[in-house]
Amino acid sequence: MNANIYRHEFRARLRSVLIWSLALTLLTLFFFAMFPVFADQAALMNEMLAKFPRELLVAFGMENMDLATVLGFYSLIFFFIQLCLAIQASNYGFGLVSIEESELTADFLLSKPVSRTQVLTSKLLAALTSLLLTNVVVWVSTFVAISLFREGRAYDLATLLLLLASLLIFQLFFLSVGLVISLLVKRVRSVTPYALGLAFGAYVLAAFSGVFGDVGLELITPFKHLDATYIVQHGAYDAPLVLLNVAVSLVALAASYWLYIRRDIPAVS
Amino acid sequence: MNIFLRELRANLKSLLIWSVIISLLIVIAAAKFSGFAGDPSMLAMLDSMPPAMLDALNMRAFNLTTLSGFYGLMFIYFGLLGAIAAAMWGSDIISKEERDKTVEFALVLPVSRSRVVTAKALAALVNCIAFVLITWAVSLLAVRPYNPDQAFFNFLALEMRAMFAIELIFLAVGLLLGCAMKQYKRASATAVAIILVTYFLSIISGMQESMDFLKYFTPFKYFDAGELFRSGALNSTYLLLSAAIIVGSVAGAYWTYNRRDLYI
Numbered sequence: 001m002n003a004n005i006y007r008h009e010f011r012a013r014l015r016s017v018l019i020w021s022l023a024l025t026l027l028t029l030f031f032f033a034m035f036p037v038f039a040d041q042a043a044l045m046n047e048m049l050a051k052f053p054r055e056l057l058v059a060f061g062m063e064n065m066d067l068a069t070v071l072g073f074y075s076l077i078f079f080f081i082q083l084c085l086a087i088q089a090s091n092y093g094f095g096l097v098s099i100e101e102s103e104l105t106a107d108f109l110l111s112k113p114v115s116r117t118q119v120l121t122s123k124l125l126a127a128l129t130s131l132l133l134t135n136v137v138v139w140v141s142t143f144v145a146i147s148l149f150r151e152g153r154a155y156d157l158a159t160l161l162l163l164l165a166s167l168l169i170f171q172l173f174f175l176s177v178g179l180v181i182s183l184l185v186k187r188v189r190s191v192t193p194y195a196l197g198l199a200f201g202a203y204v205l206a207a208f209s210g211v212f213g214d215v216g217l218e219l220i221t222p223f224k225h226l227d228a229t230y231i232v233q234h235g236a237y238d239a240p241l242v243l244l245n246v247a248v249s250l251v252a253l254a255a256s257y258w259l260y261i262r263r264d265i266p267a268v269s
Numbered sequence: 270m271n272i273f274l275r276e277l278r279a280n281l282k283s284l285l286i287w288s289v290i291i292s293l294l295i296v297i298a299a300a301k302f303s304g305f306a307g308d309p310s311m312l313a314m315l316d317s318m319p320p321a322m323l324d325a326l327n328m329r330a331f332n333l334t335t336l337s338g339f340y341g342l343m344f345i346y347f348g349l350l351g352a353i354a355a356a357m358w359g360s361d362i363i364s365k366e367e368r369d370k371t372v373e374f375a376l377v378l379p380v381s382r383s384r385v386v387t388a389k390a391l392a393a394l395v396n397c398i399a400f401v402l403i404t405w406a407v408s409l410l411a412v413r414p415y416n417p418d419q420a421f422f423n424f425l426a427l428e429m430r431a432m433f434a435i436e437l438i439f440l441a442v443g444l445l446l447g448c449a450m451k452q453y454k455r456a457s458a459t460a461v462a463i464i465l466v467t468y469f470l471s472i473i474s475g476m477q478e479s480m481d482f483l484k485y486f487t488p489f490k491y492f493d494a495g496e497l498f499r500s501g502a503l504n505s506t507y508l509l510l511s512a513a514i515i516v517g518s519v520a521g522a523y524w525t526y527n528r529r530d531l532y533i
Contacts, residue, residue: 027469037479087465190368192357192458193357197290200349207346
């Protein structure tokens with residue numbers, strides 16, 4: 001790892017990290033501010049919902065969502081937090097090394113006396129630090145929002161910690177998958193469309209399987225690997241799916257190193 | 270004309286990728302619909318629910334056992350994908366010249382900057398039209414096994430018009446961002462921000478009565494599938510509002526691009 005590259009990369013992303021953190025904080029606080037009103041109404045609604053057949057509720061993805069409880073409501077917000085973090089992480093992943101090529105700075109960087117492995121490690125660590133920073137902000141704003149708006153309703157701290165801890169696994173997935181795709185294609189012209197495609201694609205698939213019940217879509221989309229409603233209901237991760245998720249991330253990371261060390265990088269002509 | 274043709278060719282791949290994504294979505298969804306189609310027990314369940322609750326869940330419009338109700342549920346995904354695609358095309362088609370360091374070349378050609386913007390905007394517009402038509406065609410093919418009736422075709426036509434309107438709004442906004450942003454990287458980043466914010470606003474405004482006024486700020490709510498289904502027509506207030514946004518953004522795009530300092 002090279003301190004100069006790390007510092008440069010970290011600084012280049014600082015602004016983006018600040019904007020994402022601010023947006024996520026606002027999102028959490030704003031959504032949670034609706035909780036007190038919602039909880040009162042939802043208590044009534046839940047009574048009604050309890051009378052309906054399970055199939056119907058499954059079809060609408062509501063069977064395990066109890067909006068009257070702190071965690072039930074939080075898992076609703078959590079889905080959106082995940083979406084934002086997915087976009088951010090895949091943005092960083094896709095841009096990690098491809099930006100050097102599109103901005104024609106790759107040959108400058110690679111002519112420095114550092115190995116490609118070192119370049120990639122430093123960049124990865126810098127991106128991870130940025131993601132961790134955002135993650136910490138989400139933790140803080142979640143606790144602030146809950147303590148501000150829960151109005152004495154109890155919740156299970158251990159489950160909340162499990163939820164929040166899952167965000168890091170989630171970010172790592174999009175970072176490494178984004179990175180490996182950016183290395184598999186010949187040239188990434190613009191990072192954003194790729195990142196949006198990956199993040200929203202996974203999101204739509206997950207939202208979709210929520211609406212229509214399950215047909216194995218949860219195997220592909222990380223939103224289902226770390227499904228908030230599942231975690232809240234069981235107080236634990238869906239272990240096989242989480243392992244699958246982590247395995248995909250690790251394989252993608254290893255493949256990225258392999259590809260990057262062998263990559264043919266076009267010089268500026 | 271040359272610029273127009275060149276842009277069309279350059280964007281063809283992107284259009285193909287988006288078309289594949291939306292086709293996959295439709296095909297998967299149509300396959301899933303078979304579990305719901307004409308299931309009377311499902312219908313009985315929906316009937317037994319109190320009307321207030323159906324309203325609360327915005328399910329009154331969506332009788333999932335009929336094809337139209339099912340497509341009403343799908344509309345938000347069409348709108349979302351259309352919006353992302355259009356905003357990306359709009360902002361990218363202008364800002365990519367600066368990213369690829371070709372802007373000086375493009376602008377020393379004997380055409381005015383306005384002509385450049387016009388040609389590029391038209392190319393992006395053709396892409397949007399093609400995207401809607403492909404969605405439409407794939408939908409028609411995908412629902413063939415369920416013998417759709419005339420009412421469904423009408424509703425589908427309405428939905429596609431609404432999707433096109435959403436696309437136009439985001440295309441215009443994307444163009445404006447591409448033209449107005451000093452740095453090319455900011456253009457697509459801002460476009461993402463706008464899409465996310467408007468999407469969240471549309472969800473919030475649906476969740477709570479007191480937040481209802483937010484619907485004026487989010488194009489996703491201008492064309493709400495439930496509303497479309499009930500009224501059978503596009504709401505003229507929202508159409509006017511959309512037209513205002515589109516005209517304003519496009520005018521802003523020309524105005525700023527003619528005056529801007531290039532980022533090289």
